[in-house]
Amino acid sequence: MFFRILRSGKKAQEKMKAYIVLRRIRFLGSQTTLRFSAVRLGGNPSVGPPVSVGMHVYNGKPHRASERGRQQRRPTYTREEMDMDAKYADLRRAAEETAVVDAHAHDLVAAGSTLPFIGCFSEADGDALALAPHSLPFKRSLRDIAALYDCDPSLEKVEEFRRAQGLSSITSKCFQAANISALVVDDVSTLDKTLELESHKAFAPKVYRVVGIETLAETIINENTSSKQKEEEAQASTRRRPQQTRTKNCEQREHNEDLQKQSGVVDMTESKESVVGSSWTLDSFTEAFVAKLKSYPTQFRIFALANKIVGLKSMAAHRSGLEIDPSVSKVDAEDGLRKELATRRPLRITNKNLFDYIFIHSLEIAVEFHLPMQIHTGFGDRELGLRHCTPFHLRAVLEDKRFVKCQIVLLNASYPFSREGSYLASVYSQVYLDFGFAFPKLSVQGITSSLKELLERAPIKKVMFSTDGYAFPETYYLGAKWARDVVYRVLSAACEDGDLTIQEAIEAVEDIFRRNALHLYKLNVFHEKTTSIDDNTISSSSCLGKDDVILVRMVWNDASGQHRCRALPAERFYGIARNKGVGLGIAAVGFTSFRDAPAVGTNLTCAGEEIRLVADMSTLLRIPWSRNEEMVMVDMLTGSGEASEYCPRNALRKVTKVLLDEFNVTVKAGFENEFYLLRKSFSEGHEHWVPYDNSSYCSTSAFDGASFMLKEAHSCLKAAGIVVEQIYAREIIKSIARKHGVIATFLPKPDLNELGSGCHVHLSLWKNDQNVFMGSNKYNYHGMSNTGERFLAGVYHHLPSILAFTAPHPHSYDRIQPNTFTGAYLCWGKENREAPLRTSCPPGVPPDFVSNFEIRSFDGCANPHLGLAAIVNAGIDGLRRGLKLPPPTELNPADCASHERLPHDLLGSVEALAADKIFHELMGDKLVTSVIAMRKAEIEHYAKNPGAVHHLIHRY
The missing domain is CATH 3.30.590.10 (Glutamine synthetase/guanido kinase, catalytic domain)
Structure with a gap:
């Protein structure tokens, strides 16, 4: 029996993943074909009744609120609106049930923080904050929170409930209702009593860090200055002489200093030194800054970023504006540093030349290691002048040849410059959009119009959701709740206007809420989903690396095309091997299909250097068909951490x-995975593998006979989420076949009387998102x-x-x-x-x-x-x-x-x-030389042993 799993087609060929089409069934004794339509993997939300008014969504499942909450939240619908909801029920269900990736948020604060709770409704402070309760966003948000907490919709009652329940309880409630599968948190918050990043992991399945470049620069200077001051104080203490040995000159100098202090006259030479206490130069600062930035991952490689940080962030708009000069001179930056060092501590950088210098160096590092750079734009802080915050000012950076491959994320919907942000995303491949902070700081109409403007020109693949939640868990809940509602409003309107089909709108929901962020930040997140096939239920956890994982398979595909792995106990993988990798004798990269030894001529021996197999955490996958196991693709590195020349x-x-x-x-590719199903047979005491059945080409009975295996394989592929490696699809198909006592072989021609099976690949070329x-x-x-x-x-x-x-x-x-x-x-x-x-x-x-x-x-x-x-x-x-x-x-x-x-x-x-x-x-000459030697060894072996080819059904 022959099957093809086609992962090309129009859309999969464009995206290199995400589609499975069971295209053809062919049998070894006959010719038969069965074709049926594409099935989307990991995209469409589960089918079920739409979440009705008065219901919260916890982990994607409806949870009924109290009667008081329903009364508070129940709107009045016109017949036209009800007809509209019925027409777009699937779209609404997708918007309400998708487990979101919150791509931009801030640290929570502890219960004893001095930050007032009313601050979660407004960025104002002082007297201006007192008027926040009279704004539309405040009134709406307060009702929503009261409904969630099942209390009266007043600020006093909500705060009373918060105190009674405690921070842990209300945070769990808010995050469950928000249905957040992953959280990307920056470290720029200066609020009172912020929680450590680890604390957030109790409430979200996956939590990642984004590093603020200005915060990092200020921390380096402030910490260094503090330590130098302590040193100087200690040295001064040891230099002090006993009282009785003082000279009259010493006493006179102290008397003069006292007089100066009383009269308000200060010796600025000594004062500056006491304030600064630092001997920074631009070169020494740059060296320390770059070293610190690169130290966040254990070894700062593009393969290991998911272990530590997933992006950088700049607050330039808050301090010096977005008119960043990509050619800022070292002389100007040095002068800026000198001026900053003349101020009191803790230092808060505001000098534009120094700001630009720090930004440009950080962006170069981001490009080198494929890290997105988040940039605050538009509103969000009283200190900034809005005219300096329009994203149009970034064009000088975007046009610079050094940054043609950078990835810049414009935060806060660029509001009130949403159209400008949309335009930039449409004409610059480097620009992406994040529409956080609009929730809950704007009215519903304000949020809706802002998102509409973003989607006027920007590709949907470049628009991402975030809550921009901070300090209080309610901000995460409100951000997610209203984002779902507004995304539904905007996309259903686009369907009405004919801009989108309903299916395209549902795809857009997945892109905006989840896929775009997963792709851009290279996050290893698989949202929870369960698919039942007859009596078998296959599920994948929403959280990888939990306590129930026992083994982790580190998988690679060698130069002979065989899949190999090293299996490690989970505690060893997550404790050591995830970052440092595991060793493999370099001879193993020269193994052939017939012998686990390096082929002659590969120049590889068991006495050679060792290579390190280092996990690419963006490919981590919970194995759907095997409980308590995960697998991850690996890269081959040298002992010094460089990519091995032998790594495919x-x-x-x-x-x-x-x-x-x-x-x-760039190239996008999609593979067609074709395979034969063979069953075990015994003849004259010998084991043979024969066709699964002998029906004809295109026979419906052929599909009936194997449909249970195909369904289970399909379910496992769905449970795995979006499969990014061709290897994973083959592993799943082969494993499900083995479970049912048959072999799925990808060998090109197990029977010479048949046409054979291939792995055709489709390729297209892309520039700036255009084919x-x-x-x-x-x-x-x-x-x-x-x-x-x-x-x-x-x-x-x-x-x-x-x-x-x-x-x-x-x-x-x-x-x-x-x-x-x-x-x-x-x-x-x-x-x-x-x-x-x-x-x-x-x-x-x-x-x-x-x-x-x-x-x-x-x-x-x-x-x-x-x-x-x-x-x-x-x-x-x-x-x-x-x-x-x-x-x-x-x-x-x-x-x-x-x-x-x-x-x-x-x-x-x-x-x-x-x-x-x-x-x-x-x-690379070493790799090609090794491949040629391996191929020659294969030729020689199978020429001498022509019958050995039949054993390959187990290897491929």
């Missing part, structure tokens, strides 16, 4: 970086742009070499044969499935254009990272040299004598790779 993931990372640096282009593989009115070569044609031409010219990575086993070439839809000839075609390279025009794309291309000569024995790296490598060469494609092939290439045959076997591909120096240059 790093090879892909390197070539995509070159593509981005040189051409400002640049697709042609335009200015340039359209068979539906491709100039960039698209050159990239594909590079792949075409290097295809024989690429096969050494995408068809890496001698057995792979049993599949790549004429008239088998695998692409056996060197050619390309539009929608030609006999060509190895096929440009695609899926539904929704104009017929004169193509959106992506497919490589059909890619199978399940390949390492997906190395295969993609080889393809991108070839594409870069096409772009660099401006290569051109020959005319497309519209006929079966087997019938055209002019088409050259691709290598008939692995040896031909290996010889092509050995002679193709472009792969050595970009992917």
Whole structure:
């Protein structure tokens, strides 16, 4: 039995994840096909009755409030509004039940804080705060809190309830009602008695930290000054002489100092030193600041950020405005530091030149390590002048070539400059939007109009929710509650206007409330969901790394295409290995499919250096089919913490970086995972694996016979959330098959009488969120742009070499044969499935254009990272040299004598790779040399042992 799990299609190809389409069932003894529609993974909310008026949402489930609460909250609906709610019931359900990621918040304060509770309704203070109860946001918010607490809607009664229940109780109640799955908290708060970050983990499943760059700079100076002052005081104390040894000169000097103090005259030379107590220079400060910033992760790498911090934050708008000078001189910054050091402690930086200098250095670090930079914009602090807070002032930074790859998040909906923020997000790939703080500081109309303005031009994929909650847990609850309501209002109105379909609006809810933040901040969060299949229930926890986890699998895909892992006790993984990794003999990266020993010629030995397997925490996954276990993808690092030259993931990372640096282009890819189902059989005392059944191609009975396994595999994929690694999909499918006593094998051709199974990959090219593989009115070569044609031409010219990575086993070439839809000839075609390279025009794309291309000569024995790296490598060469494609092939290439045959076997591909120096240059000579040696060892072994290929059904 043959199945295909297609993770490409239009949307999955664009996003590289999130769709599973059970596309084809084929049987080893016959030809049958079954197609049915795409099923969204991890996207649509669970089906159920909409949450009605008078109900709170706790962990996504309705919880009925008291009668008093219902009476306080029950609005009056017109018939038109009721019809509207019925029409958009699924959209409302999605808005109300999605577990949100709060992408920008502040620390809570302890119960004994001097901050008045009324401060959660307004940013005012003093006499202005006394009038806050007369504002629309205050009146609405107070009623909402009273309904949650089941008390009278008065400030006195609410505060009385808070005191009686205690901080822990009310915080739990607010966070449960808010249904927050992850919390991103900055450290810029200066409020009285703020709680430590760890304290927040009692109320939210996952909590992450964002570091305020100005707060960090001030802390470094203040702490250093304080320690120096103590040193000086101690030294002065030891220098003091006994009273009886004083001279008359000493007594006279003290008498003069007393007179100066009494008359108000102070020696400024001594006064300044006592105030400053510091010998900072700009160089020494910069060194200390950068070192501290880089020290937050254990080893500051792009693979380990989730363990410590997930972003940086600037409050420049509060102090010096957003007119940041990216070319601020060192001389001006030094002068600014000198002026700041002349002020009293604790230091609070306000000098614009120093501010700009700190910001630019921090943004460079953020770019280097792929950290988003949050920037306060618009309203939010009485000290700032609004004219200095418009995000338009950031254009000088955005246009600077150093920052073309930065990620800047404009906070607070940029209010009242929401349209300006929307415009910037639409024209600058670096700009993202966060609409926190509008809740609950604005009226409903104010919040709604602000969000509408953000969505007027900004891509939905760039808009994120946050509560901007601070100090009091009620601010988190109110932010989440009204965000859900307003997002529903805005998106349903967009549906009415024809801007969105209902399904697109539901997708937008997931993006805004969850997915965009998960992607941007690289958070490892999987929201809780449960799917029942008959009597089996499969669930994934909303919180990874809990006490019930026993083992963690650290998984990698080696150069021979095999999945390998190291399993660690959870306490060891989370205590040590998560940050420091685990050791692996470097010889292991040269293992072949037939022997766990390095192939001759790889130059790898067991006496060689050790590599470290370090977890990429953004890929951490609770294993749905195995209780008490998690798995995580790993990167291979050297002992010094650098990426290993033998790491397949790093090879892909390197070539995509070159593509981005040189051409400002990124690649999106989607894989088709095809596999056969085999069952165990015994004949004459020997074990055999035979087709699961012998029904015909496209047989409905074939699906009936295996549907229970497919449903369970599908449920596990859903329970895993959005799968970001092709490896995980295969692991799930194989594991569910094993559970039912069968094998799911991704081997290209377990039966030579069948067509075989592949792992076709679809790729597109993107620049500034636009598909640049697709042609335009200015340039359209068979539906491709100039960039698209050159990239594909590079792949075409290097295809024989690429096969050494995408068809890496001698057995792979049993599949790549004429008239088998695998692409056996060197050619390309539009929608030609006999060509190895096929440009695609899926539904929704104009017929004169193509959106992506497919490589059909890619199978399940390949390492997906190395295969993609080889393809991108070839594409870069096409772009660099401006290569051109020959005319497309519209006929079966087997019938055209002019088409050259691709290598008939692995040896031909290996010889092509050995002679193709472009792969050595970009992917690394050590890696390519090792791969060539491994392929030659495979060729020699299977030539001597042709029957050994049947054992590979267990390895692939």
